[in-house]
Amino acid sequence: MRYLPLGRAALSILVLALVATSASSANDEMHYGSKVVVNDLDESRALSPFYMGPEFAFWDGGIVGVFDRDDVVYINIDPTDDVVSENDIRLTPFGDLPAGSQVAKADNDIGKPLTKFGTATTPRAELRFLDAGGDRAYNLEDPIYLNVVPGEINPNDVRITNYKGFSAGSRVKDDDPDNGLKTSTLPGMLSFFNTNGNINNGGYAIYDRGDIVYMDTQYPFYVVTINDVRLSI
Numbered sequence: 434m435r436y437l438p439l440g441r442a443a444l445s446i447l448v449l450a451l452v453a454t455s456a457s458s459a460n461d462e463m464h465y466g467s468k469v470v471v472n473d474l475d476e477s478r479a480l481s482p483f484y485m486g487p488e489f490a491f492w493d494g495g496i497v498g499v500f501d502r503d504d505v506v507y508i509n510i511d512p513t514d515d516v517v518s519e520n521d522i523r524l525t526p527f528g529d530l531p532a533g534s535q536v537a538k539a540d541n542d543i544g545k546p547l548t549k550f551g552t553a554t555t556p557r558a559e560l561r562f563l564d565a566g567g568d569r570a571y572n573l574e575d576p577i578y579l580n581v582v583p584g585e586i587n588p589n590d591v592r593i594t595n596y597k598g599f600s601a602g603s604r605v606k607d608d609d610p611d612n613g614l615k616t617s618t619l620p621g622m623l624s625f626f627n628t629n630g631n632i633n634n635g636g637y638a639i640y641d642r643g644d645i646v647y648m649d650t651q652y653p654f655y656v657v658t659i660n661d662v663r664l665s666i
């Protein structure tokens with residue numbers, strides 16, 4: 434009898450541990466800016482290439498002609514259209530619409546002009562990582578940035594993953610601890626999971642509503658592997 438209370442305590446600890454374990458691998462962890470870890474539900478799923486390589490771009494608000502924190506940043510899926518269009522991905526929030534959301538037909542940013550990075554008048558921008566562990570390799574602990582003026586984190590860079598309490602989709606500010614730190618080239622390319630499975634006449638996956646964009650970071654490509662990054666909700 435005297436062991437019963439201990440047994441109950443041990444049982445409730447076990448139950449709590451099981452609940453915590455199942456919660457950490459559930460779908461709600463697979464949001465924008467999260468990385469694929471062992472046993473995630475999407476691990477080893479097939480990814481599809483985009484017809485044309487999507488580009489990062491911004492809707493130039495705030496001070497026009499200057500990339501600043503009032504500019505909403507996007508993945509422009511069709512880089513030739515130069516406007517915010519259906520199913521482009523927001524990398525920063527727009528009003529109530531969170532970072533990682535796909536643009537929908539009725540959204541207020543649809544049709545807005547997009548400015549490309551890397552032209553004669555605009556800075557270059559790349560996805561790069563901060564080597565937090567200092568092992569000179571990209572791994573799970575390393576946060577990712579849309580790094581404008583690649584090489585060093587600057588104010589207004591976009592965090593693609595969380596960093597020390599700063600959420601994915603937030604902008605780096607002058608006083609933030611990551612401002613000024615060095616970045617390294619993130620290997621890989623953008624591809625997508627064809628959630629609804631639709632294909633065109635040529636047999637290629639169609640990117641549309643509900644499909645999930647990934648930064649595909651390592652061999653084998655076109656497969657979701659550990660370290661890949663989810664870029665949409």
Ligand SMILES: [Ca+2]
Binds near residue numbers: 493495498500504
């Ligand atoms: Ca601006």
Ligand SMILES: [Ca+2]
Binds near residue numbers: 510511515519
């Ligand atoms: Ca577009």
Ligand SMILES: [Ca+2]
Binds near residue numbers: 567
């Ligand atoms: Ca590292």
Ligand SMILES: [Ca+2]
Binds near residue numbers: 627630631639640642
């Ligand atoms: Ca699709």
